[in-house]
Amino acid sequence: MNEKIIELRNLHKSYEIGKNKQLEVLKNITLEVKQGEVVGIVGVSGSGKSTLLHIMGSLDHPTAGQVIYKNEDLYQYNDEVLSNIRNSNFGFVFQFHYLINELTALENIVLPAMILKNSPKNYEKGRTLLKEVGLYDRIDHYPNELSGGELQRIAIARALVNAPNIVFADEPTGELDNENSEKVFEMFLDIVKKHGTTVIFVTHNKEFAEKMDITYRLHYGKLEGI
């Protein structure tokens, strides 16, 4: 039986939208994710999927409740510790590639490793990942010289460079056409399964959702199993 890696306990998130008015996006969410699981989260636009993902990934603070990672509440930590956890334990792939335009494909992939530790081995790791995502011939290309699918594959490689325990994917194929979308998704699944990485995958694509180990629907701020 795989160990529990991340857990949400009675998570709430609300935003102030005016004087004394609150918009409650997440309502009392409880979730357990085990090591190596690929978890899908579906829901309509604006249902709070991205917010949930950001809170799980320590990018956003919950209004109430806890995010337990490796038996510790993530939000007890200060920025320094939280950033270190984010760097070495988590990986992110967003809907938009969010690569840094001033860096080449290899430099973009290597960047999280440089943040963790400055070592010549970082570039070796980067090259290996570039081969895995099939873009080794684009090693010195800048983001503006790559196609949408290629950019997202670089973003996936970047998310995996520090061998994270969890990858948070926020509709990573949402900006791609159907053909590219499927290719990138299949490649992503192959790689994360090969690396044994836990994945929290936000999508509204039903076909993709069916390929997850377990899928939840976020509906009116509540998480329901499918």
Add this chain to the structure above:
Amino acid sequence: MKYQRFLANKFFKSKKHGFLSFVSIISIVGIIVGVFALIVVLSVMNGFSSDLQEKIIGTRAHIYISSMFGGINNYEKYIPEIQSIKGVLGVSPVSSSEIMIKAGDSVTGGILFGIDKASFEEVTSIEKYMLTGGIKEIEQDEVIIGSELSLALSSSIGNDITIISPNVKILPNGSLLPKTIKLKVGGIIKTGMYEYDKSFLYTTLENFNYLFDAKKSSTTSIYVKVKNVYKTKELMKKIQKKLPDNLFMRDWIDMNHNLFTALHTEKFVMGLILFVIILVAGINIIVTIVMLVQEKKKEIGILRSLGVTQKGIRKIFLLQGIYIGGLGTAIGAILGVLTCVAIKVFHIQIPGGGSVYYISVLPVQFELFPDFVLIVAGAMIITIIFSLIPANWAGKLDPIRAIRYE
């Protein structure tokens, strides 16, 4: 290379955003102008002050001994005693007084120095300013005059001039008869100090004493030259012990106190005004980095999601400011030093020359410490302080807002 420096380098060199580069260039130019102007102006002011000091020390004594009651009689007896004091390089009797000079139809005022040509050279460096003739070669019937005075009187070597003493005789009919002496111009001196060159005349002590009806062994002052011009006060105490109470002393610092204080104050105020340029350039750096942060909001969000701490973000943008300030300071400093060298090498003439200013050539004296070090350190400190403000703001940006609103 640490990631902060790696990213700061990449962002700084980015050629994609021409607008930002333009703003960065404006900031860099601001710093260049400030640092350059400070170095050049302060060096010229140093040069001016040093040149003035050198000329004052070179043509006048380091220590002046005078009497409270007119002249010093039997000065010869004091000279060996003063000379025996350690640190004293030379002692010479020098009389001086205001006189009138007449040459042809030209009449003007001046200051006549009566010197002992054998020892005068020991107390001043006047010989190096001689255009023609020399102190030692001066004959009994000769006078050395300043170059400007020579022009004013249209008198050059060999011409006669009449020196009129304010020492007058009252004739039986009640009219006043001033004592005069006719001397030949035996040398022309040019110190570069307009006031000196316009009014100074040098003749023998004997001629001076004749003109003022003074005793043969009397003088109005004794000039003392010392080894260390900044230790005159200590020597004055030692000299005073060897002199009677009616003789008193002043050194070159006392005699020119107001002048050097004014120069020092002027330099300070000028430095302060020019430093404002660097301050303005520093404010430009704030604007530049604020714009950079605004433009790199998305990247800040990405970096935070990749695990960069608030401190890390702050450092990246602080480095941007340091690059701008460092580049501006380095270019400004190099240009400033090169300009100082050029001023020194090419002997730039001051428009109007000696008739308007004390000096005819733009002087310059580059001082590594404190001026240069303070300017460079000041510019860099301002840069760092002004960069910290927007860098701090960048560090505090919410990563989610930064990504979501792009």
